Structures are given as structure tokens and as C-alpha cells.
Amino acid sequence: MVTRRAFLGSGGVVCGTLGLALSGADGSAMAQGDAALPWPAEPPFRFTGDMADFDAAQAALMPLYRVNRDFATFDAAYYGAMTLPVQAAYEARSRWVNQNHALFLRNAAPGHPRDVELDKSRAAVAKLLGASTEEIALAGGGTEALYALIANYALLQPGDAVIYADVDYDEMQFACDYLEKSRGARIVRFSLPEPHDEANILAAYEKILRDTPRAKLLLLTHLSNRSGLVPPVRAIVDMARARGVDTILDSAQAVGHMPFTVSDTGADFIGFSLHKWLAAPLGTGGIYIRKGRLQDISPWLGNRIHGPEDIRARIPTGTVDFAARLTVPRATEVHQAIGSAAKYRHLLRLRNYWIDRVRDIKGLEMLLPDEPDRHGAVAGFRLPGMKGPDDAKRAAALFLDKYRLLVVAKAGLASGPVLRVTPALFNSSAELDRLVAAIRAERGLFS
Incomplete structure (x- = not known):
């Protein structure tokens, strides 16, 4: 059994790793290094990647993210993930807000209401x-x-x-x-x-x-x-x-x-x-x-x-x-800095990359025609023979468990459920190749 005294004693070691020290016989805490943090200010973000070239754009964009690469995640329509510069800014602001707590929340922080x-x-x-x-x-x-x-x-x-x-x-x-x-x-x-x-x-x-x-x-x-x-x-x-x-x-x-x-x-x-x-x-x-x-x-x-x-x-x-x-x-x-129009063009290239490589699959249903301006990076498809919501959920689970690919089963359309694929800026053509291979391998799942 861990006693309260033993727990507090072990806590002194943990606190020490965080820049805190316990002092006094009663275990009262004393903060160290509690000088006011400066307001977070980041240097201007510069992006020098070549967005005109598909491969060069991937090479420039992917290092901006630190995401789990054990899976290829195609769900940017849910959460796009912060770039590293944005994540660093968020972490710095979290520290600043936490240190200034109610002083900031009450509009009383000097210089930064x-x-x-x-x-x-x-x-x-x-x-x-x-x-x-x-x-x-x-x-x-x-x-x-x-x-x-x-x-x-x-x-x-x-x-x-x-x-x-x-x-x-x-x-x-x-x-x-x-x-x-x-x-x-x-x-x-x-x-x-x-x-x-x-x-x-x-x-x-x-x-x-x-x-x-x-x-x-x-x-x-x-x-x-x-x-x-x-x-x-x-x-x-x-x-x-x-x-x-x-x-x-x-x-x-x-x-x-x-x-x-x-x-x-x-x-x-x-x-x-x-x-x-x-x-x-x-x-x-x-x-x-x-x-x-x-x-x-x-x-x-x-x-x-x-x-x-x-x-x-x-x-x-x-x-x-x-x-x-x-x-x-x-x-x-x-x-x-990346460029709104350049970013959109790249997202469309990611979408078109995988769709162009599965068009010849007999019975595969793509929801949208290739009409200009009628689509973005989000796309829905149905495997041959895929019918109700249970089929869509089964296919999404298979893609995740067998191929380590996250696609999303979406219901609600009058024509039936779909599998949604939403590439993000951190996705690569190599990850999309894995998606293409999985679709080809499972094209007979419901036939």
C-alpha cells in the first residue's frame, strides 16, 4: 500500500523534473522559474516550396507536419492537423494563457488584453x-x-x-x-x-x-x-x-x-x-x-x-x-504563405491521382462527374456491389485493419452510403498508391 507520505515523497521527484521543488516539513510547494513569460511572437513564416510541381510540392509540404505514419489517414474533412509552426504557436500560447490565467481572462494582462x-x-x-x-x-x-x-x-x-x-x-x-x-x-x-x-x-x-x-x-x-x-x-x-x-x-x-x-x-x-x-x-x-x-x-x-x-x-x-x-x-x-490557390490545386491533384488509377475498375462507382469547379479534394466511392450502411462500415473496417488505411463510411445520400476519401496536405502519392492497391484488391468484396 502506498501511504500519503510515500506518495508525496515520490511526487517531489516528479515535480523536480518539471522545474518545481517541494520544501518544508509539511510538503508545501514552492515554484521555481516563475518569471513572467513574454508574449509569444513567432518570426514570419516563409514557404519556399515549388507548388507548381506535384512531387516537389509533396516534398515541401510533408515536413511541415508530424503525424502518425503507421496509418495512411484520409480524413482531412474531419480534422486537418496543425502544421508544426501552428502547433508550436498553440503550445506557446497555451503556456502563456496558463501562466497568466485569470489576469488574461479578465482583460487585465498588461499589454495584452x-x-x-x-x-x-x-x-x-x-x-x-x-x-x-x-x-x-x-x-x-x-x-x-x-x-x-x-x-x-x-x-x-x-x-x-x-x-x-x-x-x-x-x-x-x-x-x-x-x-x-x-x-x-x-x-x-x-x-x-x-x-x-x-x-x-x-x-x-x-x-x-x-x-x-x-x-x-x-x-x-x-x-x-x-x-x-x-x-x-x-x-x-x-x-x-x-x-x-x-x-x-x-x-x-x-x-x-x-x-x-x-x-x-x-x-x-x-x-x-x-x-x-x-x-x-x-x-x-x-x-x-x-x-x-x-x-x-x-x-x-x-x-x-x-x-x-x-x-x-x-x-x-x-x-x-x-x-x-x-x-x-x-x-x-x-x-x-503556401498560397490559397496553390494549395487548392495541390489538393485537387491528390484527389485526381488516386481516382485516375481506379477508373477502369468495373462496377466501381464514383459519385461526382469530372465537371470543372464542382468538386474539391473530398471524394466518395462505392465498391462494386456495395449497398447498405453495413457494407460501407465493413469495408471501412477492412481498409483500416488489413491495409492500415483510414477511409470513412458515410451514410445519408439518397443513392446510398459511400466510402469517403479526403487527402490532406501531409498525404503523399505513395500513400495514395496504397489506397489504389487496396481498392483493386477488394473490388470483389461484395460480389
């Missing part, structure tokens, strides 16, 4: 998206951001219709469903016809808007987490607006993935993630509300911490991982 520093993160996101700082509020990820916009949309009246499609994210569908119970809305669900080419997409949205005379709110996904579909966003937003329908744009998979500004979309309300393709720390995201539309999104559960003219009132204001939010400017800096 909390809100002033957080506004730098809001400004960095605003610059990235072509918005103003006052139109951006930070959130705890894309899901929280979109719940805030959907659940608090203020113009909805009982009997008004809310529209969403099968390609939209599950939890955002749930948020729309909540409006039926809480606000008396009528939920209108529809499925996009396949193939998902531009003509079919526009025709489907035009029809559902025409057939729903009391439509008031449309959920539109900028880049589908299920299939990778990028719809003609601006055309759909304009189409909805012409009928008096507001659009809430789910850009969780688009920010940091593909180049765009808020003006490009035409949307007045956008929710997004920052820890996916921008590679900021986990639990970072935000909302955009166009100037002049702020009052059409109610404050979060009556939030009065910030005034009604402050977009930050639309987001929960509890204690968050401040270090993560303070790291957002470093993430945007790394992203911009």
Missing part, C-alpha cells in the same frame, strides 16, 4: 474571407457556428418552410428539424438527382423553391462532407433571394480548402470551421453575418454579455480554449 488579442484572430479570418472584423465572430467549430445561425434565425414564422438536401451535413439537418418543434416551421427535405452535374443541381433547387411557396430559409452546403460536391453557390443563393428566401451557407469544408470570399458566395449568413482545412487548433470556427443583417440572427439564448449590435452576442460566451483561438492568425499566415 484578452479581447484585443482575440480581435486579431477575428481580423485574420475577416481578411481571409474578404469581410470586415465586425462581421466575424469566433466559434467552437463549424457545427456550433451553424447551430447558432440556424436555431436563432429570427425571421421565421409558424408555417414557414425550411429547405435542406440529402447532401447537407447531418447535424445541420438536425438543427433545421429543431425549427419544426421550436418555431412551428415546416421542414422540406429533398434529394439531389445524380449525376450531380451543374444542370441537374440548378434544376433541382429551382424546382424545390418553386414548389415551396412559403419557403423562408434554405440550408446550402458549400462543399459536401459526404460526396465532395461543390454546387454553384452564387447561382443558388441568388435564385433563393429572388423568391424571398434566405440562405445559410455551410462552409465548414470550404474555408482553407478552396479560394473564395464572402462576396463570391452572395450569402448573408455563413458558418465555418477553422480546424479542418485551415489547420488551426481543434475547436475553432466562426460565423459571418453581412452588415445590415445582424438583427436577423437573434442573440444566443438571450445573450447580453455583448450588446445587440455585436456579432459576438450570437455565439456562446462561456470559457473556451483561448490559446486555440489566439493561434488562428498563425494558421492563416501559414495558409497564405
Whole structure:
């Protein structure tokens, strides 16, 4: 049995390794080296890699990450992983926030008040998206951001219709469903016809808007987490607006993935993630509300911490991982140093690399046509004969256990479940070759 005295004694050794020492007969602790840490400041990030050449780009990008290479992980649509410069910034800010604890949280840290520093993160996101700082509020990820916009949309009246499609994210569908119970809305669900080419997409949205005379709110996904579909966003937003329908744009998979500004979309309300393709720390995201539309999104559960003219009132204001939010400017800096357009081209090359090598497999189903601008790096496929959700889960488990490849089983599309492949900047063509070999080896799994 370990006695309390023995435990405290052994703890002195552990504490010593952390720069602490126990002193006094009663085991009271005394800190050593507790001088104030300077505010973390990183030198400018420079990226000199050749993004024009596919192999050279891989060689330049892969050293920016330290990830588990025992598995080839194709799930950047969930979490993009921080680059080493961003991770170092996050760790430094974690130490600084922890040392200054309530002094910082109470806006009292000399030279670095909390809100002033957080506004730098809001400004960095605003610059990235072509918005103003006052139109951006930070959130705890894309899901929280979109719940805030959907659940608090203020113009909805009982009997008004809310529209969403099968390609939209599950939890955002749930948020729309909540409006039926809480606000008396009528939920209108529809499925996009396949193939998902531009003509079919526009025709489907035009029809559902025409057939729903009391439509008031449309959920539109900028880049589908299920299939990778990028719809003609601006055309759909304009189409909805012409009928008096507001659009809430789910850009969780688009920010940091593909180049765009808020003006490009035409949307007045956008929710997004920052820890996916921008590679900021986990639990970072935000909302955009166009100037002049702020009052059409109610404050979060009556939030009065910030005034009604402050977009930050639309987001929960509890204690968050401040270090993560303070790291957002470093993430945007790394992203911009690589180059938004160059990064997007490389992601498309990674996607096309593996798809081009499995096209000849008889019965293999790729969800999206090769129409320009209708897809990003996310892609979904079905093995020959793959039918229900259990088949998709079985295949994903097999790829993980037998081949050490992480692909994701995704349900929700009217046409059936898919296996989703989402390469990240840290993935290589060699890892994609392993994926291709596994697909070829298992093409008869369900036949």
C-alpha cells in the first residue's frame, strides 16, 4: 500500500523534473522559474516550396507536419492537423494563457488584453474571407457556428418552410428539424438527382423553391462532407433571394480548402470551421453575418454579455480554449504563405491521382462527374456491389485493419452510403498508391 507520505515523497521527484521543488516539513510547494513569460511572437513564416510541381510540392509540404505514419489517414474533412509552426504557436500560447490565467481572462494582462488579442484572430479570418472584423465572430467549430445561425434565425414564422438536401451535413439537418418543434416551421427535405452535374443541381433547387411557396430559409452546403460536391453557390443563393428566401451557407469544408470570399458566395449568413482545412487548433470556427443583417440572427439564448449590435452576442460566451483561438492568425499566415490557390490545386491533384488509377475498375462507382469547379479534394466511392450502411462500415473496417488505411463510411445520400476519401496536405502519392492497391484488391468484396 502506498501511504500519503510515500506518495508525496515520490511526487517531489516528479515535480523536480518539471522545474518545481517541494520544501518544508509539511510538503508545501514552492515554484521555481516563475518569471513572467513574454508574449509569444513567432518570426514570419516563409514557404519556399515549388507548388507548381506535384512531387516537389509533396516534398515541401510533408515536413511541415508530424503525424502518425503507421496509418495512411484520409480524413482531412474531419480534422486537418496543425502544421508544426501552428502547433508550436498553440503550445506557446497555451503556456502563456496558463501562466497568466485569470489576469488574461479578465482583460487585465498588461499589454495584452484578452479581447484585443482575440480581435486579431477575428481580423485574420475577416481578411481571409474578404469581410470586415465586425462581421466575424469566433466559434467552437463549424457545427456550433451553424447551430447558432440556424436555431436563432429570427425571421421565421409558424408555417414557414425550411429547405435542406440529402447532401447537407447531418447535424445541420438536425438543427433545421429543431425549427419544426421550436418555431412551428415546416421542414422540406429533398434529394439531389445524380449525376450531380451543374444542370441537374440548378434544376433541382429551382424546382424545390418553386414548389415551396412559403419557403423562408434554405440550408446550402458549400462543399459536401459526404460526396465532395461543390454546387454553384452564387447561382443558388441568388435564385433563393429572388423568391424571398434566405440562405445559410455551410462552409465548414470550404474555408482553407478552396479560394473564395464572402462576396463570391452572395450569402448573408455563413458558418465555418477553422480546424479542418485551415489547420488551426481543434475547436475553432466562426460565423459571418453581412452588415445590415445582424438583427436577423437573434442573440444566443438571450445573450447580453455583448450588446445587440455585436456579432459576438450570437455565439456562446462561456470559457473556451483561448490559446486555440489566439493561434488562428498563425494558421492563416501559414495558409497564405503556401498560397490559397496553390494549395487548392495541390489538393485537387491528390484527389485526381488516386481516382485516375481506379477508373477502369468495373462496377466501381464514383459519385461526382469530372465537371470543372464542382468538386474539391473530398471524394466518395462505392465498391462494386456495395449497398447498405453495413457494407460501407465493413469495408471501412477492412481498409483500416488489413491495409492500415483510414477511409470513412458515410451514410445519408439518397443513392446510398459511400466510402469517403479526403487527402490532406501531409498525404503523399505513395500513400495514395496504397489506397489504389487496396481498392483493386477488394473490388470483389461484395460480389
